Structure formats: structure tokens, C-alpha cells
Amino acid sequence: MASVTLALLAVLVATPAARPPAEEVLRAQCQTWASDPKNPWALAHGITLEGRSFKARDGRPAANVIVSDFLRREGSGPNADLRFEAFSADGTPVEPHPNLQVKTLLLAGHPLSQAFQAGWGRVTLGTLVEDLKRDFRRDSALSPHGAWTLDALSHVLPPGSTFTNGAGESIRFDAVMDEALALLEREQSELMAGMKAGLPQVPKRKQGIYAHPCGGLHLFQAVATHARHPSVRKAWGSRLDAQVDVLFYRLASESRQYDAALxxxxxxxxxxxxxxxVKFYGHFLETLGRFREETRWKPSPSQAQAVDQARALLDGAVRRLDMSGAFRDMESLKTTQPQSYLDLIGDSCHAAHGLSYWRNHLGG
Incomplete structure (x- = not known):
């Protein structure tokens, strides 16, 4: 297609001897295919990688496209309901996970005062956050698709925060995040047991954490973001550290299963x-990269070696994908294997983002 960027073309024609690094391949893939102005979910993933500077293919800032073209309003006045549909009429994902778009804008560094032009007038990011609070329901936030909501609020609510939702319920956010940590512990309990028993792997059967999108790594990200506050880390003690250990155990457990399946x-x-x-290794690196940046966590020598192993495993998966022609066949995959097409967009963005956190990491 004419919109394929020069960066992607350069990657695709590279000879095996001069094969570019995985991050470069993935970044070119993300920049090219996540820039579709008709796919706000893809645009959000481009923002995840490139930040506020990411633009849609039509030249508009991606954040502006998301709000102006896809934000909907029901009612009027300060309590109007603002929302993104989960999917557009043709099945294109808009916000399949509630509050993915608000979370993306917050993590990109947009201030709450940032105004966007919606179909009916200007809307600030702060207004979208207030709407999120009104729509907040505990059961939904603690469901498999609730991690994006928790992550968004963890970025704007300090410890001790309370708010009242649209149902008149008083929400203590610390209590919600305590429940989120407990949820993470429950969902990873089988993995914890396998780790303690010294099992080489725990089979994935869509149980526990594997019933969550992206293997529950977005739940870990949300919980860990709240833990950037020293008072939260003190209250949780070693509980989050234990979940970090489980995450490293998952790397060994899942890599064995992927190798066998392949x-x-x-x-x-x-x-x-x-x-x-690519999904798991990329999200693994992104999750630990965010954890290190937000909490100043420092990996132990063995953990640092595992991070390097994850980078090598991701590089191998990207190399195999490149050799298979998947990156060159995106246009046909869009029709013949639409889920793989979307995954190759979103997961390329997350994986490139994950690698960027560890770009200068040399085993410690």
C-alpha cells in the first residue's frame, strides 16, 4: 500500500546479514500500521510507543483523532455521559477494554488541562477523568477487563483519595487497589504454587491470570503503578515483590511452552x-520497564539476566515473524486473519515500547 513508510521498507529489504535490531523492526511496524485514522485502538498503541508526538496517517495528532472522531456524548451539561464505543459499526476496535483511551492519554503525559476538540466542542482530559470516576463500578474495575481503568486512576489519584461515583457510592481508592493486589495474588496462585514446588512450568489453560487479556500483565502494571507511592509500598510489604518473582517464573514457564508449541x-x-x-515477551519487558521507572525498583543479578533472556527470546520471535513474511503480508492478513493483523499491530507497539525501557541494559 502506498502508505507504507520508508522506515518499514528499509526494514523489509534488509539482508539477513544486516538484519536490523528487533526494536527497529517492531517500531517500523508500529509506526506504519498503527497510524490508521480509522482505527482508534491502533492509534492508542502508536501513542503508547511514540507518546504525544505520534500522528495519524492523515497528519493529525493521534490523540486529537481519537477524541474528535470517536468520543461520543449522551445528554448535555457537566454530567453528560462521555464514552468510546467498544467497537465501531464495522467491527473496528475503538475501546475494547474500558478506559483504554483515557489511560493512554494520561500515560502519554497529557496534562488534565489538555483540551481536545470533540464533535460538539472542546473537552479536557480532566473532564474525561471525571466522567471515568462517575462511571466507576468496583465489580467492573476488578474484572479481567478492568486493568485499564485501575491504571488510569492510579496515575491521577494519590494515596488516601476518595471520590463519589454516579451511583452515589463513596470509593476509597486505596481499598480498591488493595483488592486489585489481592486479585493479582489469587489469579497467580497456581503459578506461585508451581514456583514454590520447583515445577519447570505451569500449563496455560486459560485459567487464573491467563483468563485476562494479555495474560494479566496490564493488571500487574496498574497495581505496580499505585505502588510508586512509598506509603503504598510500605503497607503492602513484600506482597508485590512476591508477584514480581512470579512474573520471572512465568518467563521460564511460558517460554518452554511456546518453544514446544512452535x-x-x-x-x-x-x-x-x-x-x-511477541505479546508475552514484549509485555513482560514493558511491565518490568514501567515498574523500574515508576518505583525505582532495581533487578537482582539473576533478574537482570532474565531480562536479557526475554530480550533475546523476543528478538528470536521477531526474526521468525520477519522470515515468515508476516510483516510484509499485513494487507492480506487484514482480510484473511484479522485477529493476527490486529495483534501484529498492538503487540509490535507494546514490544517496541518494552525494548525501549531496556535499550541500554547490559545485564544489570
């Missing part, structure tokens, strides 16, 4: 396995 899969089933590898 070696036994018929050729037509290799693509989903490779995409899943």
Missing part, C-alpha cells in the same frame, strides 16, 4: 504462536 505446530499454525510470543 516445534510441533503445522506451518499454518505457527503464526499465532509467534504472535503470542
Amino acid at each position: 516445534s510441533s505446530a503445522p506451518p499454518q499454525y505457527r503464526l499465532p504462536v509467534l504472535v503470542q510470543m
Whole structure:
């Protein structure tokens, strides 16, 4: 397609001997395919990687496109309901996870005073956050799709914060995040047991944390973001550190299963396995990168080695994807394998973002 960038073309024609680094391949993939102004979910992933400077293919800032073209309003006045549909009429994802867009804008560094032009007038990010608070319901926030809501609020609410939702319920945010940590512990309990028993792996059967989108790593990110406050870390003690240990155990456990699946899969089933590898290794690196940046956590020598292993595993998965022609076949995948097409966009952005956190990491 004519919109393929020069960066992506340069990556695609690189000879094997001069194969560019995985981050460069993934970044070119993200920049090219996440810039579709008709796909706000993809635009959000481009923002995740590139920040506020990311632009849609039509030249507009991606954040402006998301709000102006896809934010909807019901009612009027200060209590009007503002929302993004989960999917557009043609099935394009807009906000399949509630509050993904607000979370993305907050993490990109937009201030609450930032104003965007919506279809009916100007809307600030602060107004969107207040609408999120009104819509907040504990059960939804603590469901598998609630991590984006928790992550957004963790960025704007300090310890001790309370607010009243649209149902008139008084919400103590510290209590909600205590429940989120307990949820993470419950969902990873089978992995914790496997780690303590010295099992080489815990099979993935869509149980526990594996019933969450992206393997529950967004839940970890939300919980860890709240833990950037010293008072929260003190109150939680070693509980979050134990979940970090489980995350490293997951790296060993899941990599074994991906290798086995890849070696036994018929050729037509290799693509989903490779995409899943990019998803997990990329989110793993992104999650720990955010954790280090937000809380000043420092990996132990063995953990630092595991981070380097994750980078190597991700590089191998990207190399195999590149050799398979998946990155070159995006236009056809959009029709023949639409989920793989979307995954290759979103997971490329997350993985490049994850690698960027560890770009200068040399084993410690």
C-alpha cells in the first residue's frame, strides 16, 4: 500500500546479514500500521510507543483523532455521559477494554488541562477523568477487563483519595487497589504454587491470570503503578515483590511452552504462536520497564539476566515473524486473519515500547 513508510521498507529489504535490531523492526511496524485514522485502538498503541508526538496517517495528532472522531456524548451539561464505543459499526476496535483511551492519554503525559476538540466542542482530559470516576463500578474495575481503568486512576489519584461515583457510592481508592493486589495474588496462585514446588512450568489453560487479556500483565502494571507511592509500598510489604518473582517464573514457564508449541505446530499454525510470543515477551519487558521507572525498583543479578533472556527470546520471535513474511503480508492478513493483523499491530507497539525501557541494559 502506498502508505507504507520508508522506515518499514528499509526494514523489509534488509539482508539477513544486516538484519536490523528487533526494536527497529517492531517500531517500523508500529509506526506504519498503527497510524490508521480509522482505527482508534491502533492509534492508542502508536501513542503508547511514540507518546504525544505520534500522528495519524492523515497528519493529525493521534490523540486529537481519537477524541474528535470517536468520543461520543449522551445528554448535555457537566454530567453528560462521555464514552468510546467498544467497537465501531464495522467491527473496528475503538475501546475494547474500558478506559483504554483515557489511560493512554494520561500515560502519554497529557496534562488534565489538555483540551481536545470533540464533535460538539472542546473537552479536557480532566473532564474525561471525571466522567471515568462517575462511571466507576468496583465489580467492573476488578474484572479481567478492568486493568485499564485501575491504571488510569492510579496515575491521577494519590494515596488516601476518595471520590463519589454516579451511583452515589463513596470509593476509597486505596481499598480498591488493595483488592486489585489481592486479585493479582489469587489469579497467580497456581503459578506461585508451581514456583514454590520447583515445577519447570505451569500449563496455560486459560485459567487464573491467563483468563485476562494479555495474560494479566496490564493488571500487574496498574497495581505496580499505585505502588510508586512509598506509603503504598510500605503497607503492602513484600506482597508485590512476591508477584514480581512470579512474573520471572512465568518467563521460564511460558517460554518452554511456546518453544514446544512452535516445534510441533503445522506451518499454518505457527503464526499465532509467534504472535503470542511477541505479546508475552514484549509485555513482560514493558511491565518490568514501567515498574523500574515508576518505583525505582532495581533487578537482582539473576533478574537482570532474565531480562536479557526475554530480550533475546523476543528478538528470536521477531526474526521468525520477519522470515515468515508476516510483516510484509499485513494487507492480506487484514482480510484473511484479522485477529493476527490486529495483534501484529498492538503487540509490535507494546514490544517496541518494552525494548525501549531496556535499550541500554547490559545485564544489570
